[in-house]
Structures are given as structure tokens and as C-alpha cells.
Amino acid sequence: MLRIVSAIAVLAIAAAAAAGERVEFSGENTQGGLMVGHAPAGAEVTVDGRAVSVSPDGLFAFGIGRDAEGPVTVAVAAGGEVTRHRLEVRQREYDVQRIDGLPPSKVSPSAEDLARIRDEQALINRARGRDLARSGFAQEWLWPVTGIITGVYGSQRVLNGKPRRPHYGVDVAADKGTPVRAPAAGIVALAHPDMYFSGHTVILDHGHGVTSTLIHMSEMHVEAGDEVARGEVIGAVGATGRATGPHLHWGVNWFDTRLDPALLVPPMSELVD
Missing domain, CATH: 2.70.70.10 (Glucose Permease (Domain IIA))
Known part of the structure; x- marks a missing residue:
């Protein structure tokens, strides 16, 4: 099972994003999952059109609901460009x-x-x-x-x-x-x-x-x-x-x-x- 990244892993993601201007995700992209993302510093992020807060170093979070069908689209605006990231959502069965x-x-x-x-x-x-x-x-x-x-x-x-x-x-x-x-x-x-x-x-x-x-x-x-x-x-x-x-x-x-x-x-x- 994937776990949310540790503080050390977050630092690694931050370094990678700063160096390569990439967007990184960790967490469970399944119904009920919490996703942690890291974008370039100063980026603006939306999740399915909803603006989310981004820390000064590019850290952000979003959740996937119990009955979400997906996919989730994350748009990141940085350096005058917008990149879109499509995350499929794994479905679950419930007791x-x-x-x-x-x-x-x-x-x-x-x-x-x-x-x-x-x-x-x-x-x-x-x-x-x-x-x-x-x-x-x-x-x-x-x-x-x-x-x-x-x-x-x-x-x-x-x-x-x-x-x-x-x-x-x-x-x-x-x-x-x-x-x-x-x-x-x-x-x-x-x-x-x-x-x-x-x-x-x-x-x-x-x-x-x-x-x-x-x-x-x-x-x-x-x-x-x-x-x-x-x-x-x-x-x-x-x-x-x-x-x-x-x-x-x-x-x-x-x-x-x-x-x-x-x-x-x-x-x-x-x-x-």
C-alpha cells in the first residue's frame, strides 16, 4: 500500500520540482485517497477547476471522495505556462x-x-x-x-x-x-x-x-x-x-x-x- 510521503520524501519532491519545474504527486489515487502534490514555487493550482492553496515552496493537497468516478484533472500555472495532469481514480467496493x-x-x-x-x-x-x-x-x-x-x-x-x-x-x-x-x-x-x-x-x-x-x-x-x-x-x-x-x-x-x-x-x- 502506498503511504503519504514522509517529511524527507517531501523535501525530495520539492528539490525535484525546483530543479526540473515538474509537478510531483504522492498518495493513493483511489476513492477516499489524500493526494499530496508539489509544483514549482509560485505556481497556481486548480483541482477539477477548484483553486487550491499552494505553499510558498509549491506544496498542496487535495482529496478524492468515497464515490468519485474520476478522472481528477490538476491544472498548474507556472512560468507563464499551464500544464494539466489527469489522474485516474481507482474504484472500490464497500462493506x-x-x-x-x-x-x-x-x-x-x-x-x-x-x-x-x-x-x-x-x-x-x-x-x-x-x-x-x-x-x-x-x-x-x-x-x-x-x-x-x-x-x-x-x-x-x-x-x-x-x-x-x-x-x-x-x-x-x-x-x-x-x-x-x-x-x-x-x-x-x-x-x-x-x-x-x-x-x-x-x-x-x-x-x-x-x-x-x-x-x-x-x-x-x-x-x-x-x-x-x-x-x-x-x-x-x-x-x-x-x-x-x-x-x-x-x-x-x-x-x-x-x-x-x-x-x-x-x-x-x-x-x-
């Missing part, structure tokens, strides 16, 4: 998961709860809508917690017999209190102690619209505005919000595009016996 026995109020929220959910979603959207000039997304990512994977990206959940939206993230079962670490460096964009669905919720901003969402925690050790390093403990595994047992849900976004965290890290089987 169906059934979860029964949830309290009816958690499957079909009341009108009062729906109002709360809308307010909380607005906070989440605001945290994911930022576009900070940071490059934590270009680091080598790590699992925020290790354990048994109980939920995978893209799967369709059926709760108490009722189909719901796809599962946008990875669930990792672990003992309550197990430390949760930042998967990449970033700024805490949101730290909420009691969201309806997700309980203790932390959103980390890794730069250029790339965020991590870590939920259901029993404890949070960060506040909004805190800067965290890759691997820093930010909380502990729990079962707050709508959860049937202690686990961590980890989601990754590029703005409002939901990505697959498992594509960014080594297979869990390499880390857990």
Missing part, C-alpha cells in the same frame, strides 16, 4: 455493517435533538472549512491508537434495520483510557466535551483543508487553539456519544470531502499481534 439494539432515540432523534445536531454540525463544518498554511498533512502519519478495527471507511451502516449514511472513518476498539495520539502535527480546531453523536470530539487542522476528527473519547487533553505534535497524547479512548463500547473513531477530511484514514498509515496487522 455493509448492521448494528442492532441501539436505543431508538439514538437512531431517530427527537426534534429537540435534531436542533442540537444542526448546531453541532455547524461547529464541525466551521472547523473543517479552514485553510491554514501548515504542512502537517505531508508528514508520515501514524495510527492515533492501535487495536482491533471494528469499522471501516465507506461501509454502509444499517442501524436497527434502517440504512444510514456511509461510515466515514475507521473505528478502532481499545480499552477505555488508552491514550489517543495526534496522527499528524496540527492545530486544535475544535475540542467539544459533549456532542450528541460523537461525545468528546477533537478536530485537528493539519493544514490546507486537511483535518482529523477523533471522537467518543473519555478524556480530552487539549483545547481549541493548541498546537500539537505528531504522536502527542490528545485524549483517551472512551464510549461517549453514540457508541456501543469503548473505541476511537478516526475520520479524515479535505474540507467537506471524506477520506479514508487507513490509506495514510501502515496496515494495523503490522502493529498489532
Whole structure:
């Protein structure tokens, strides 16, 4: 499995781009993949016609959605010329998961709860809508917690017999209190102690619209505005919000595009016996 490039690899890409005025890409060009690109310094970049931020040294990022058909067209304007890069998108098949026995109020929220959910979603959207000039997304990512994977990206959940939206993230079962670490460096964009669905919720901003969402925690050790390093403990595994047992849900976004965290890290089987 391809991984997002490490900091050393990013430096190599930057050097190659500067020397040969080339555009380089790394990442998984598949549904749910995060792509990291490097263009000549000062370039302007669009992805399928959407302008994206480019760092002074040419670093940029974009995501590919769960149901994207592709191809993705990246246009780079530099030195008075425009080059276009066509990236095919590999298609995936998704699992169906059934979860029964949830309290009816958690499957079909009341009108009062729906109002709360809308307010909380607005906070989440605001945290994911930022576009900070940071490059934590270009680091080598790590699992925020290790354990048994109980939920995978893209799967369709059926709760108490009722189909719901796809599962946008990875669930990792672990003992309550197990430390949760930042998967990449970033700024805490949101730290909420009691969201309806997700309980203790932390959103980390890794730069250029790339965020991590870590939920259901029993404890949070960060506040909004805190800067965290890759691997820093930010909380502990729990079962707050709508959860049937202690686990961590980890989601990754590029703005409002939901990505697959498992594509960014080594297979869990390499880390857990």
C-alpha cells in the first residue's frame, strides 16, 4: 500500500520540482485517497477547476471522495505556462455493517435533538472549512491508537434495520483510557466535551483543508487553539456519544470531502499481534 510521503520524501519532491519545474504527486489515487502534490514555487493550482492553496515552496493537497468516478484533472500555472495532469481514480467496493439494539432515540432523534445536531454540525463544518498554511498533512502519519478495527471507511451502516449514511472513518476498539495520539502535527480546531453523536470530539487542522476528527473519547487533553505534535497524547479512548463500547473513531477530511484514514498509515496487522 502506498503511504503519504514522509517529511524527507517531501523535501525530495520539492528539490525535484525546483530543479526540473515538474509537478510531483504522492498518495493513493483511489476513492477516499489524500493526494499530496508539489509544483514549482509560485505556481497556481486548480483541482477539477477548484483553486487550491499552494505553499510558498509549491506544496498542496487535495482529496478524492468515497464515490468519485474520476478522472481528477490538476491544472498548474507556472512560468507563464499551464500544464494539466489527469489522474485516474481507482474504484472500490464497500462493506455493509448492521448494528442492532441501539436505543431508538439514538437512531431517530427527537426534534429537540435534531436542533442540537444542526448546531453541532455547524461547529464541525466551521472547523473543517479552514485553510491554514501548515504542512502537517505531508508528514508520515501514524495510527492515533492501535487495536482491533471494528469499522471501516465507506461501509454502509444499517442501524436497527434502517440504512444510514456511509461510515466515514475507521473505528478502532481499545480499552477505555488508552491514550489517543495526534496522527499528524496540527492545530486544535475544535475540542467539544459533549456532542450528541460523537461525545468528546477533537478536530485537528493539519493544514490546507486537511483535518482529523477523533471522537467518543473519555478524556480530552487539549483545547481549541493548541498546537500539537505528531504522536502527542490528545485524549483517551472512551464510549461517549453514540457508541456501543469503548473505541476511537478516526475520520479524515479535505474540507467537506471524506477520506479514508487507513490509506495514510501502515496496515494495523503490522502493529498489532
